Amino acid sequence: MIDEFIIQPLVRSPRHDAALEQLLHDAYVHAGFTEAARAAALFRADAVHARGFTFGAHDASGTLLGTVTLVPGGGPACRIAGAHELEVHLLAVRADARGRGVGEALVTALLDAPEAQRATVAWLWTQAAMTSAQRLYQRLQFERVSSRDFRDGTREFLVYARPLSGRADSGAG
DSSP states (O other): OOOOOEEEEOOOSHHHHHHHHHHHIIIIIITTSSOHHHHHHHTOHHHHHHHSEEEEEEOTTOOEEEEEEEEETTSTTOSSOOTTEEEEEEEEEOGGGTTTTHHHHHHHHHHHSGGGTTOSEEEEEEETTOHHHHHHHHHTTOEEOGGGOEEETTEEEEEEEEEOTTOSOOSOO
16 A cells, blocks of 8 residues: 655656656556557657656655656647647556555645746646546546647547636736
């Protein structure tokens, strides 16, 4: 049983990179959400870290339980977010850690991170089949923006947004 964990920026090291890649592979490929050939490039640790700021949840023994990546708006890894917005990418939680608040803690930590403080909107997308993730996002006050939904090959993606109003520098002084 996993009762305690810590959320912090994911440290780059061969051990941590291997754990990140394995977790993403298990959560997306083994679960049938991403093709293995596509995952080989998308889930390489270098590619994940290049997107933005990656956070990890670790238990007391240092085992990686979950991960999520904050992608600043307007960058090459963004699909939707513009300036002063952000995207939430690659939320993944180990199967044996699900239902313990790890995913919620990761997304909350991402939204509270210093790198997110100037953002006015957080965007994310999830596959239609990922119903557990959709429930989590709704609990965290993300709302569907069906006009932004899209398809990638045979996969359908549902878009969500959460206003982060009042957080961007309005220029008032």
